[in-house]
Amino acid sequence: MPVKAIEWINGKVRILDQTKLPTEVVYVDIDNPGDLGEAIRSLRVRGAPAIGIAGAFGIVLGIQNFQGNDVPGFLHEVDRVARELMKTRPTAVNLFWALERMKRVARQQSHLGVEGLKNRLLREAQTVLEEDREVCHRIGKHGARLLQDNSAVLTHCNAGALATGGFGTALGVVYAAVEEGKRIRVYVDETRPLLQGARLTTWELMQAGIDVTLISDNAAAFVLKQGRIDAIIVGADRIARNGDVANKIGTYNLAVLAEKHGIPFYVAAPLSSFDFSIQSGDQIPIEERAPEEITEGFGQRIAPPGVQVYSPAFDVTPHQLVRAIITEEGIIEPPFEENIAKLEKQLIHTQNSDDDLWEVTR
Amino acid sequence: MPVKAIEWINGKVRILDQTKLPTEVVYVDIDNPGDLGEAIRSLRVRGAPAIGIAGAFGIVLGIQNFQGNDVPGFLHEVDRVARELMKTRPTAVNLFWALERMKRVARQQSHLGVEGLKNRLLREAQTVLEEDREVCHRIGKHGARLLQDNSAVLTHCNAGALATGGFGTALGVVYAAVEEGKRIRVYVDETRPLLQGARLTTWELMQAGIDVTLISDNAAAFVLKQGRIDAIIVGADRIARNGDVANKIGTYNLAVLAEKHGIPFYVAAPLSSFDFSIQSGDQIPIEERAPEEITEGFGQRIAPPGVQVYSPAFDVTPHQLVRAIITEEGIIEPPFEENIAKLEKQLIHTQNSDDDLWEVTR
Numbered sequence: 082m083p084v085k086a087i088e089w090i091n092g093k094v095r096i097l098d099q100t101k102l103p104t105e106v107v108y109v110d111i112d113n114p115g116d117l118g119e120a121i122r123s124l125r126v127r128g129a130p131a132i133g134i135a136g137a138f139g140i141v142l143g144i145q146n147f148q149g150n151d152v153p154g155f156l157h158e159v160d161r162v163a164r165e166l167m168k169t170r171p172t173a174v175n176l177f178w179a180l181e182r183m184k185r186v187a188r189q190q191s192h193l194g195v196e197g198l199k200n201r202l203l204r205e206a207q208t209v210l211e212e213d214r215e216v217c218h219r220i221g222k223h224g225a226r227l228l229q230d231n232s233a234v235l236t237h238c239n240a241g242a243l244a245t246g247g248f249g250t251a252l253g254v255v256y257a258a259v260e261e262g263k264r265i266r267v268y269v270d271e272t273r274p275l276l277q278g279a280r281l282t283t284w285e286l287m288q289a290g291i292d293v294t295l296i297s298d299n300a301a302a303f304v305l306k307q308g309r310i311d312a313i314i315v316g317a318d319r320i321a322r323n324g325d326v327a328n329k330i331g332t333y334n335l336a337v338l339a340e341k342h343g344i345p346f347y348v349a350a351p352l353s354s355f356d357f358s359i360q361s362g363d364q365i366p367i368e369e370r371a372p373e374e375i376t377e378g379f380g381q382r383i384a385p386p387g388v389q390v391y392s393p394a395f396d397v398t399p400h401q402l403v404r405a406i407i408t409e410e411g412i413i414e415p416p417f418e419e420n421i422a423k424l425e426k427q428l429i430h431t432q433n434s435d436d437d438l439w440e441v442t443r
Numbered sequence: 444m445p446v447k448a449i450e451w452i453n454g455k456v457r458i459l460d461q462t463k464l465p466t467e468v469v470y471v472d473i474d475n476p477g478d479l480g481e482a483i484r485s486l487r488v489r490g491a492p493a494i495g496i497a498g499a500f501g502i503v504l505g506i507q508n509f510q511g512n513d514v515p516g517f518l519h520e521v522d523r524v525a526r527e528l529m530k531t532r533p534t535a536v537n538l539f540w541a542l543e544r545m546k547r548v549a550r551q552q553s554h555l556g557v558e559g560l561k562n563r564l565l566r567e568a569q570t571v572l573e574e575d576r577e578v579c580h581r582i583g584k585h586g587a588r589l590l591q592d593n594s595a596v597l598t599h600c601n602a603g604a605l606a607t608g609g610f611g612t613a614l615g616v617v618y619a620a621v622e623e624g625k626r627i628r629v630y631v632d633e634t635r636p637l638l639q640g641a642r643l644t645t646w647e648l649m650q651a652g653i654d655v656t657l658i659s660d661n662a663a664a665f666v667l668k669q670g671r672i673d674a675i676i677v678g679a680d681r682i683a684r685n686g687d688v689a690n691k692i693g694t695y696n697l698a699v700l701a702e703k704h705g706i707p708f709y710v711a712a713p714l715s716s717f718d719f720s721i722q723s724g725d726q727i728p729i730e731e732r733a734p735e736e737i738t739e740g741f742g743q744r745i746a747p748p749g750v751q752v753y754s755p756a757f758d759v760t761p762h763q764l765v766r767a768i769i770t771e772e773g774i775i776e777p778p779f780e781e782n783i784a785k786l787e788k789q790l791i792h793t794q795n796s797d798d799d800l801w802e803v804t805r
Binding site: 284388 | 465466630632633634635636638641642645646649654655656657658659660661662663664665666668691692693695696699700702703734737738740741742743744745746747749750751752753754755758759
């Protein structure tokens with residue numbers, strides 16, 4: 082059973098501090114939205130789905146000490162906490178999605194009064210977490226169909242249990258295939274600058290007893306050329322209406338390599354990673370990280386003081402390079418624009434006939 | 444004036460210890476071939492041309508204490524020292540080229556006797572070093588024609604003054620263009636696992652006052668897509684008869700990216716990097732390095748204990764992806780097989796009419 086990176090325990094958010102892995106397994110209990118924001122910003126909790134979940138619980142933490150029965154004041158406070166949490170990281174859309182969902186529920190259920198709303202919002206955050214786990218299992222099951230027995234997958238960064246409520250997206254596909262009895266080997270890029278592949282993906286796959294081999298990011302092209310890889314599967318931080326995918330820096334590189342070597346390039350992501358408000362990847366803001374993450378990332382200075390650094394945290398893979406997007410509702414194939422539009426229509430239909438509104442715009 | 448990474452001073456080889464850069468500038472004086480072999484193996488001295496030079500001086504160190512006047516015994520000792528040095532690193536051909544050159548001179552000048560041979564071999568090693576400096580300047584001059592004023596070059600690893608007798612190959616092109624008054628910006632990949640780009644290329648370019656920006660290897664694709672780069676220039680560890688190029692792991696990746704983005708991909712290398720004995724890159728042995736260079740390279744463990752690692756130090760770029768090879772004799776363009784064969788004929792002609800035989804086979 083893959084590890085759990087985020088849970089709600091005794092009125093606090095318990096996260097597995099991912100900056101400490103793989104050398105230390107440290108859990109941190111967080112009881113206020115400021116600390117939660119810091120945990121998102123510093124990547125103690127990371128991965129698009131997981132920061133969505135963290136955001137939902139961040140709202141709960143932010144309003145749990147609200148006193149009195151001033152419902153408009155309470156809703157105002159929900160909005161204020163959401164605004165603060167939104168500032169933490171700009172690229173992954175799941176955070177905005179989860180915060181909007183919480184705000185919407187608060188507005189729609191305002192008749193419950195302040196104490197009722199507190200309970201309702203806690204339940205909503207727990208639902209976000211539980212749904213994410215279920216969604217990952219469904220992504221895994223759909224994606225596993227794409228993997229043959231005795232095949233090798235290359236992945237990038239960490240789109241695993243650690244990046245979600247549990248089970249993972251890209252790694253969820255691997256876990257599901259292994260559960261079906263398929264023998265799957267995984268190659269993972271170390272994923273500079275923050276080494277989520279080396280530190281996190283190796284760790285969680287080894288915990289789960291899955292055959293994993295670590296390579297430097299630079300070795301991926303050669304490994305593909307050697308014919309070692311049958312499929313590339315990555316996660317996503319945001320997917321545009323046309324199927325363009327923002328994901329960890331280096332993902333676009335792999336997509337180009339996949340095209341060159343005739344290897345399928347798959348993206349595994351929940352529907353909460355789709356941003357139906359943007360037409361293409363050009364509109365996705367790309368977070369730039371501090372130079373020190375490159376020059377001093379591992380306790381030792383590796384570049385001259387004062388060197389100029391350019392460190393985008395994400396890149397955008399054009400949809401033309403994506404063979405398929407694996408979601409909880411099934412596998413989306415090209416033409417993406419058309420098929421994503423169909424999916425959106427279904428979602429709106431489901432929303433309108435559903436009590437708990439499921440909202441994908443922001 | 445770029446830095447000097449290898450010199451002969453007072454009967455010793457003085458190297459700039461490149462494992463200490465950029466935080467410390469430490470020179471090491473080496474007086475025996477065992478220590479020199481260790482310096483090559485541990486990359487204190489590195490870069491295909493520089494390890495060729497180091498190999499030539501290694502022969503000198505190995506025979507300088509030879510006693511008596513037994514010329515066959517002396518030649519035997521030359522061969523033995525060369526064999527030991529050959530074991531240090533398998534991919535770069537310049538080492539084998541330099542050792543063969545030294546052995547050949549020893550055999551041809553055996554009439555000089557042991558003391559005469561010692562002097563002659565020292566002179567030959569010094570010639571190897573001086574020629575390399577001159578060759579790099581000629582490479583730079585030829586290559587500079589390919590760079591426009593106000594353009595940006597992406598490079599990988601370190602093919603600079605630190606990798607040669609001085610001035611460099613890929614960076615030699617940049618230095619020469621800047622000397623001609625062109626404004627050149629350089630982007631450099633950090634070049635995992637051993638970070639020669641982050642540690643060495645940034646350092647030597649900053650020393651030379653050249654505008655340099657460090658990026659993670661993963662960012663190269665995105666940087667190309669953003670249109671920031673006008674040309675990619677790399678060095679070479681070995682070039683086959685058909686123009687296939689072995690160079691630092693990640694080079695093939697860049698060549699694929701260059702093709703995808705319509706950006707010229709150039710290789711800058713001396714003729715001593717050509718291996719006329721092999722038809723294609725498939726025949727080039729690829730060194731694998733220790734897992735610890737990836738898992739513990741930053742002074743801190745970054746992957747779980749016991750993780751499987753695959754760490755090829757080089758890859759092979761097929762000649763189809765190479766726009767041109769910049770050598771001291773000019774720019775070689777496709778069809779490479781034909782044009783490299785012409786070059787070889789010229790070399791053999793030069794050799795036959797020359798006293799100091801210039802030998803490219805091994």
